Amino acid sequence: AYWYLAHLQTPDWSLAGACFAGAPLFASAHNGVAAWGVTLGLVDTADIYLEDVSPDGDSVRDGDGFVPVQTRTELIRVKGESEPVEEVVKTSPRGPIIGAALPGETAAISVRATWLETGPVRGLLTAWRARSFDEFRREFENWPAAPLNVVYADTSGATGWLLCGKAPRRRGGWGTIPLPGWDPKAGWEDEGVAFDEMPHVVSPTTGVVASANNKPAPDGDAPYLGIEWA
Numbered sequence: 001a002y003w004y005l006a007h008l009q010t011p012d013w014s015l016a017g018a019c020f021a022g023a024p025l026f027a028s029a030h031n032g033v034a035a036w037g038v039t040l041g042l043v044d045t046a047d048i049y050l051e052d053v054s055p056d057g058d059s060v061r062d063g064d065g066f067v068p069v070q071t072r073t074e075l076i077r078v079k080g081e082s083e084p085v086e087e088v089v090k091t092s093p094r095g096p097i098i099g100a101a102l103p104g105e106t107a108a109i110s111v112r113a114t115w116l117e118t119g120p121v122r123g124l125l126t127a128w129r130a131r132s133f134d135e136f137r138r139e140f141e142n143w144p145a146a147p148l149n150v151v152y153a154d155t156s157g158a159t160g161w162l163l164c165g166k167a168p169r170r171r172g173g174w175g176t177i178p179l180p181g182w183d184p185k186a187g188w189e190d191e192g193v194a195f196d197e198m199p200h201v202v203s204p205t206t207g208v209v210a211s212a213n214n215k216p217a218p219d220g221d222a223p224y225l226g227i228e229w230a
Helices: 134-141
Strands: 001-010 014-020 026-030 034-040 044-051 060-061 064-068 069-078 085-091 097-098 108-113 148-154 159-166 199-202
Touching: 026 134, 034 134, 085 097, 085 134, 134 148, 134 159
Parallel strands: none
Antiparallel strands: 001 014, 014 026, 026 034, 034 148, 044 108, 060 064, 069 085, 097 108, 148 159, 159 199
């Protein structure tokens, strides 16, 4: 099992539950007042794009013209080898180019993902502060890591659920097939789904919240839960 049971005690607060060895957070835990647990949120946070690369490999098509790619060299140290492997990474406006589209094709493919973008991190790193569901949910306003279903309960009797993580807004398509990266109708909007638009529920009339790696469902399209998103 990848869970590691631990108890963290400080002069001001304590936290006990299950964490991942080497990770500075508790995915399922309680702080004496509030308790939580997680399953995967299954939000689609990565897309593949076709790239029209110039013959010299130094630019890609973007709209009606070509723009330079960003180039950097990464050193990969290999156990048992004296010299590191040099890997040249080229990045289009969509993201890093990860290979040719198909053998023999001149086009390439790139990947854009929320987890390749920099940003502040709170969420499970700071959830121990919460003493209510509202406080708990607000801690996840900055959570760029894997999207999660998070269930919650506290000593006041409140229960809750929230979907956290960064979700892109696509200009076109559903992210199921590679789209031409140079097409203005493809790609993502500059801003993703706002935190306050992410679904959540607190103390539903059913008295129960549950999660089992559920996929996000449109508003009103989850009758098995018997709840309405807040």
